[in-house]
Amino acid sequence: MPGGLTPDEQQTIELTGAVGYFEAKEPGSGKKTSDKKGFTLRGTRILSILSSLRLAISLFLILAFLTIFGTFIDQGREPGFYTSTYGDRWGGWIVRLKVDDIYHSWYYVSLLSLLCINALSCVYNRFPITVKSMFREKVNVSRDFLKKQKEYQELTLPKDSMPEGGAAAFIKTVLSRRRYRVQTVSDGNDTVVFGQKGVLGRIGSHTAHLSVIVILGGGLLGSLLGFRLFGTFYVHSTTFVPQGNFSLRVNKFWIDHYPNGMVKSYFSDLDVLKEGKVVRHKVISVNHPLEYDGLRFYQASFGDAFDRLKNAKVLVVNREKKQFLGQVMLPWNTLAPVPKTDLSLKVIRYVSDFAFDPKTKSVYSKSEKSGNPAIQVAIYQNGKELGTPWYFYNFPQIQVMKSIPYFIVFAGYKAPMYTGLEVAKDPGVKVVWAGSFLLVGGLFLSSYVYHRKIWVRIREQSGAVHLAVGGFGHKDRLGFEKEFHQVVRDLGVPRKADSLNAEGSATAVVAG
């Protein structure tokens, strides 16, 4: 490494490959970069901290650590859940430290933002130097500079061993054979041959850094302007979707099974209606959503209705005589007479998991499961409504209305099936895919394409050719070391190398 460089500058060389960039720098002249007129961020201390690797590594590790919590502690539950699960003390801390929704907490989001700033300032800081390293690397480097490189070797060869065209041309063929792009400059008595390859690998890390910002930007866009809603729909129902200003009609719903009875997939036949006209028709299933006007409808689930029935079976018993009078099948929301009595019944409500909210004094279904099925029945005697009590499938002994001379037992029911559709809009998703594409491209470039540079400084003196060979390999240190030594070996035996070349490339043979 060139001497007299600050650790930050050495790091910059490693990261950008701009080996010659600091060559002219004298030891102790660190202020040179900030000599520019006017305000400039580049080279300031704050930027060097923000763009530092140390910060990046710390952020990755802190984020990894924090992310773990969210996988063990249920996210997004009500505060009471945490105190009842983890006790008052720990549950309280979980809520106070926002671990109950850690990925949206201010500190998690701040760390992600800081990571973006880190990536962005790294690009800002080093991209110009990278470009220099790729296209305007110093070719005419001194022997001292070469000596400071990781790989360095000196060779002395007799001049007459050089093939025709001279040493420079010979070195050029040796390097080109290994796919180096070669430049040559003359400097008085000396000639410098410079070759490099894999420059695209340099662009990789910058691309990856920028793409992270694109991906998070797309995510932000989606969370600000997008939504995900779940809805249950019934066959033959038409539902207005205000977010898209159209209606969705479910024509059909069915389930496919494997021969062993397992569910294979389930399907909903959907129409999108605009002003009464069908503008789109699609049969959706799991993994095959419908997209219309930026909104997507996913086949998410299916199940028995939790708020309506096809019909309910009730048993009627005489209260006083404990005498069974008969059973009636009550169609949903339709008045039906009970034989052998003067009663008519109508099922007006159904909940699959009965719950009562004392604040609003209303009944609702706690879940979509059939935890506590209940029906509300309007009871008519000779056309006059007596009341609308609730009856429970699991608790037939609960008979709220004492005024009528009958027990009514909720004995069975058939609920229609709903199709569970997820309705989602995410305007950021294309941005996320674009960012992902860049990220993968950038990572493959920076992980598989290695930037390598080799300089050969030639001095011809009294019948001998002195070569100073120095090189710099990015990332794949051992691979470069190996290649460097092979290059040196090739240079050291020009005649043999030349014949190798002739074998390798047909042109030489043909020309000869």
Place this chain on the structure above:
Amino acid sequence: MSVINTIGSSFLLYNTVVALYLVAGILYFLFLISHKKEMGQMASTVTFSGWVVNTAALVGRGLADHHAPWSNLYETLFLFSWASILGYMIMEMKYKVRVAGAFVMTLVLFAVGAAKLLPYRYQMVEPLNPALNSYWLKIHVFTMFMSYAAFGISASLAVIYLLKKRSESRGTTGWILKEFPNTDSLDDMTYKAVMVGFPLLTLGVIFGAMWAYEAWGGYWSWDPKETWSLITWFVYAAYLHARMTRGLRGAPSAWFSIGGFVSVVFLYWGVSFIIPGLHAYAA
């Protein structure tokens, strides 16, 4: 066709794979002890035959199931072994490090051994549940397991590095560890394996996100499996950044790689068994 179906859904090929890998593992260790070149060559040959049978087992399952042969835990373990051995064989050819086989094979034997210890109902050919029934299953899972294999190889090399380093610091080259390349090469190869794995992990997670967008309505749901893949990604991102300059080398780097692989194992097994979520297809 029915013959293929019968072989594909039977355990004949899978059992052969386990047997061949076991023999190869023993041969690699014998090679370590005896330093006999022929032993090493034999180990490599058996490994290669095992891998061919492994390929056949995957293809057979695929034909019998009519879906990608990595749709449950049992099948993915054999995908892991397939990818690890493939990666190892490439490494063996390129870097002439036959001895590393002993350690990579140990890891693979843990995987296929675990597969064989699974309850019988988990080992069988099973039809796919609706969410898994997608071409993304082929792409996403395959890419993920290629990256797991690379990380597994990296961790195996890291273990060798640490053993070799320890024996060196005691002043002995180690009677067994003599065959191994020098610590510098091991260190570099550990890093390289991660460099192969990291872009694949990223690609695999992105494929997963694309699948989630097709199946669940959102590309990211903070489901435990997704989240652990992000944690693993953070860990290896930290590792790669730390390696970038000459900061992280040697033993700390080796431990870091092993730590990363612990995260992979948790992502693969821990999440399926400890934390329920959308990916809970194992049970």
